[in-house]
Amino acid sequence: MTLGRVAAALREEARATDERRLLVLTGDATATREAAADALDAADVDAPEVTYVGESADTPWERVPQARAGDLLGTTHAALVLDCHEECRPNAIGRAVGAVDGGGLLVLCVPPLGSWPERRDAFDETLAVPPFDVADVAGNFRTRLVELLRAHPGIAIVDVGDxxxxxxxxRDGLTDPAPRVPPDPPTAPEDPAFPVDVYDRCLTDDQVAAVEALEALDEPGNAVVVEADRGRGKSSAAGLAAGALALGGRDVLVTAPQYRGAAEVFARAREVLADADALAGDPDEDDPERLEATDDAGGRVRFERPATAAELPDGPDAVVVDEAAALPVRLLERFLDTPAAAFTTTVHGYEGAGRGFSVRFRDRLYESDLAVxxxxxxxxxxxxxxxxVExxxxxALLLDAGPAVDPLVADAGADTAAATGTDGDPDSVAYRAFDAADLVADEHLLREVFGLLVAAHYQTEPDDLARLLDAPNVAxxxxTYEGHVVSVALLARExxxxxxxxxxxxxGGRVRGNMIPDVLTSQLRDERAAVPEGLRVLRIATHHAVRSRGLGSRLLSEVRAEFADDVDWLGTGYGATPELLRFWQGNGFSTVHLSTTRNESSGEYSAVMLAPTSDAGRDLAERHGRWFADRVGAMLSDPLADMDPDVVRAALRSADVAPALDLSEWEWRLLVGMTGGAGIFDTSPRPLRRLTVRYLVDAGDGGDAEALLNPRQERLLVRKALQTHTWEAVADDLGFHSLGQCMRALGEAVRPLLSRFGDANVEAELERFE
Ligand SMILES: CC(=O)SCCNC(=O)CCNC(=O)[C@H](O)C(C)(C)COP(=O)(O)OP(=O)(O)OC[C@H]1O[C@@H](n2cnc3c(N)ncnc32)[C@H](O)[C@@H]1OP(=O)(O)O
Ligand SMILES: Nc1ncnc2c1ncn2[C@@H]1O[C@H](COP(=O)(O)OP(=O)(O)OP(=O)(O)O)[C@@H](O)[C@H]1O
Structure with missing residues (x-):
């Protein structure tokens, strides 16, 4: 069979079944691209219908580089050519697959399959973290990819050589399917609040159900979450609802990571308004990001970028957040102040945002005042x-991998959780080292390992699978409990x-990977910071059914026991929350740095922590701990002024080196004066700032400082003394009835600190007030 015949037959089958087919062209780069053009020609796909994802400027098609494959999100194509000669980014594969229409073709241009896994490309370069180089990168991801290309139905493979x-x-990739019976058209619900015409535009029963659920946005106090895999029509469902709401006079604000992704929302909303003859203005001249209904309908649908939309400009009646999982949690939270909101989200990891939405935002949504x-x-x-092809x-990308099902692991570690009262066998939980060969050889294991990381972490994406399997610095x-993974850690040498x-x-030069040495060297000006060798815990996750039983801590102590003699420190850097800071502190890690900007994906400030395992590591941790304690007060009054006070409390508690107080006699007198009138604080903030840092760091070591103040008093000190918020803001934030009450509370909070940290002179001074 000729290439043209293979391509034409594939396309015909794709069209007959409304499925996609995959054509793999192997050989030289130029030859495969030329063959792709011939094949698409034979398959009756015109060049303007094709998008090329790759690096060559010499093709007849619209081009998107692999690094920008995210732009394909929400777009659809009759054919897509993914060129993997220069590089093969797993994320780009995921996005390309998602963007091909039913009846369409995905064409992969790749090197000869036999040698492809051994070749090193531009993506591999990104995995070559110094001191490793690209020759150390493995080809397991591509070995697996090639096996699956050869094994799965619907995939043709043609070698075009040079x-x-x-x-x-x-192989010709034909599946010879039985003829399909087209599904019945969906029917509108009984007694809908939206016009029946809106439901007539739905393509599946699921879409009808989603639009019906979205009727709730007509009333304030409601939130709707629409979850689906790619291409289930959720953006369209949101668009149909948005159009119907505008028809009913509502002002609907739509946001998404990029407008391009929300285009389907607008296309459907426009159709609804046009059907009802209620679309104002001239569609050709209109701003595509804005739809106005005619005066008698009165509503509108408008787009704003997420950061602007989060300000809720002009007080919309309802907000639609499309592709919500691709937005930082911090930003999503701000939408909880809207009268009504819809969040659409993709279940599996195409968006490069993993399960962040379900992992972190959902809890906050359920805690909000909105009915969900x-x-x-x-x-x-x-x-x-x-x-x-899906x-x-x-x-291939393990997009649907998940952790072991709950009953299989439910008893793991139960013995350490005395509260559960269940019997468990401590020895049944085993510490295991998995190398890439183990994981590739055992698909179940790989799915459980990767699935646990995806389920627990905000930002796991297909590229991470390749990193897990091929990066030389990652372990x-x-x-495991009875063979199932209950807690997993991804470790990187630095x-x-x-x-x-x-x-x-x-x-100031960039060095790949090496996050902790990089921060300590370039931001904290320590040229020796990258001398010692460390092991950074990139990620750790415990199966959700068995958390808080000590498994995460046990895993860390096993890791420490295994590596203590090889490295100088263990370290970690992550979006800091009070719970996580406590977890790491409890495992012997201490804070040496807080980032001055929020992490784009988690929306949190990052904390960097170290747990030394050698003298060189102790030196490093000690000097950075000392510098941290010295500088953190000043950071909190400016770049970290909006950090959650509970994060501040936990971060300082987990710092190891208490700063010297070095207060003059006069500064101690100022502090004593504050117990009688906290207004004195405003005349000289430094002494209380130093005292607060010292107290919080000391409180973390379990000594006698621990119980001096209650959490609210600590928050008061953080907000006022460290973050220097105005009295009004502090009183408001912490629920004091008046400024006077707030100021008196500060004086009362300072009192026990003076007794604990002051000397005899301070005691004498205090007595003068009593
Ligand atoms: C670099 C990084 O990966 S940072 C991100 C860490 N991972 C995640 O956030 C993924 C989701 N969370 C998890 O998988 C787990 O909660 C882990 C890995 C943080 C902790 O694993 P566990 O097996 O539960 O740890 P372990 O039982 O040893 O310690 C639990 C302690 O950690 C702290 N903790 C941290 N996060 C949480 C949380 N989300 N919920 C409850 N406790 C938490 C608490 O202090 C807790 O003590 P407690 O049970 O007495 O309240
Ligand atoms: N009711 C509809 N009327 C017309 N076209 C629709 C309708 N629903 C979905 N589609 C089409 O189906 C495709 C997928 O729809 P949509 O983009 O809404 O899905 P999605 O689940 O948001 O997918 P993605 O995750 O890819 O953005 C689009 O090409 C869209 O134009």
């Missing part, structure tokens, strides 16, 4: 259910960098 000889067809309704959509719209992609350790790289870093 383009001089006839292509050779390894959930709908999920499973029927695909752009292609038929069971589409083989099945292949889910498997996996886990606890530091031990040669002099020239350290100097490069110190002078």
């Amino acid at each position: 383009g001089t000889a006839d292509p050779s067809v390894e 309704r959930d709908v999920s959509m499973t029927d695909p719209i752009r292609y038929a259910a069971g589409d083989p 099945v292949w992609a889910f498997r 996996v350790r886990a606890l 530091g031990a960098l040669p002099t020239d790289l350290r100097a490069h870093m110190y002078e």
Whole structure:
């Protein structure tokens, strides 16, 4: 069979089934691109209908570089050519697969399959973290990819060599499916609040159900979460609802990471308004990001970028957040102040945002004043259910991997959780080192390891699978219970960098990976910071069914026991919350740095923590701990002035080196004066700032400082003395009835600190007030 025949037959089958098909062209770069053009020609796809994802400027198609494959989100194409010669980014594969329409073709241009796993490309370069180089990167991800390309149905493989000889067809990818009975058209619900015309525009029963749920946005106090895999029509459902709401006079604000992704919302809303003859203005001249209904309808649908939308400009009646999982949690939270909100989100990791939405935002949504309704959509719209290309992609990128089901692990570690009262066998939980070969050889294990990371972490994406399998600096350790993964840690070697790289870093140059040495060297001006070798815990996660039983801590202590003799420190850096700070502190890590900007994905400030395991590590941790204690007071009054006071409390408690108080006699007198009138604080903030830092750091070591103040008093000190908020703001924030009450409370909070940290002179001074 010729290439043209293979391509035409694939397309025909794709069209007949409304599924997609995958055509893999192997060989030289130019030859595969030329073959792709011939194949698409033969398959009757015109060049303007094709998008090319790759680096070559020499193709007849619209081009998107792999690094910008995120732009494909929410777009659809009759054919997409993904060129993997320069690089093969797993994220780009995921996005390309999601953007091909039913009846369409995905064409992969790749090197010869036999040698592809061994070749090192531009993506591999990104995995080559110094001191490793690209030759140390493994090819496990691509080995697995090639096996799955050869094994899954619906995938044709044609070797075009260097383009001089006839292509050779390894497999034709045809699945010879039974003829399909087209599904019944969906029916409108009984007695809908939205016009029936809106439901007539729905393509599946799931979409009808989603639009019906979205009727709730017509009333304040409601939130609707629409969850689906890619291409189930959730943006369209939101658009149909937005149009119907505008028709009813509502002002609907739509936001999404990019307008392009929300285009379907606007397309559907426009149709609804046009159907009802209620679309104002001239569609050709209108701003595409704004739809106005005619005066008698009165509503509108408008787009704003997320950061602007979060300000809720002009007080919308309802907000639609499309692709919510791709936005930082911190930003999402701000939408909870709207009268009514809809969040649409993709269940599996195409968005590069993993399960952040479900992991962290959902809890906050349920705690909010909004009544929450959930709908999920499973029927695909752009292609038929069971589409083989989707099945292949889910498997290849582990997009649907999840942790072991709860009953399998429920008893793990139960013995350490005395409160549960269940019997458990401590020895049944085993510490295991998994190398990439173990994981590739055991699909169940790989799915549990990766699935646990995806479920627990805000930002796990297909690229991470390749990192897990191929990066030379990354290792996996886990606890298993009866063979199932109950806790997993992803570890990365850092530091031990040669002099020239350290100097490069110190002078502001970029060095891949090495997050902790980099921060300590370039931001904290310590050229020796990358001399010791460390192990950073990139990620740790315990199965949700068995958290708080000591498993995470046990995993960390096993890791420490295994690596203590090889490295100088263990470290971590993550979006800081009070609970996580306590977890790490409880495991012997101490804070040496807080980032001055919020992490874009978690919306939190990051904390960097160290747990030294050698003298060199102790030196490093000690000097950075000391510097941290010295500078943190000043950071909190400016860049960290909006940090959650409970994060501040926990971060300082987990710092190890208490700062010297070095207060003059006069400064102590000022402090004593504050117990009688806290207004004195405003005349000289430094002494109380130092005293507060000292107290909070000391309180963390379990000594006698611990119980001096209650949490509210500590928050008061943090807000006023460290973050220097105005008295009004502090009183308001902490629920004091008056400024006077707030100021008196500060004086009362200072009193026990003076007795604890002051000397005999201070005691004598205090007595004069009593
Ligand atoms: C670099 C990084 O990966 S930071 C991100 C860490 N991972 C995550 O946030 C993923 C989701 N969370 C988890 O998987 C787990 O909660 C982990 C890994 C943080 C802790 O694992 P566990 O097996 O529960 O730890 P362990 O039982 O040893 O310690 C629990 C303690 O950690 C603290 N903790 C941290 N996070 C939480 C949380 N979300 N809920 C409750 N306690 C928490 C508490 O102090 C808790 O003590 P408690 O049970 O007495 O209240
Ligand atoms: N009711 C509808 N009328 C017309 N076209 C629709 C409708 N629902 C979905 N579609 C089309 O189906 C495709 C997928 O729809 P949509 O973008 O709404 O899905 P999605 O679940 O948000 O997918 P994605 O995650 O890819 O953005 C789009 O091409 C869209 O135009």
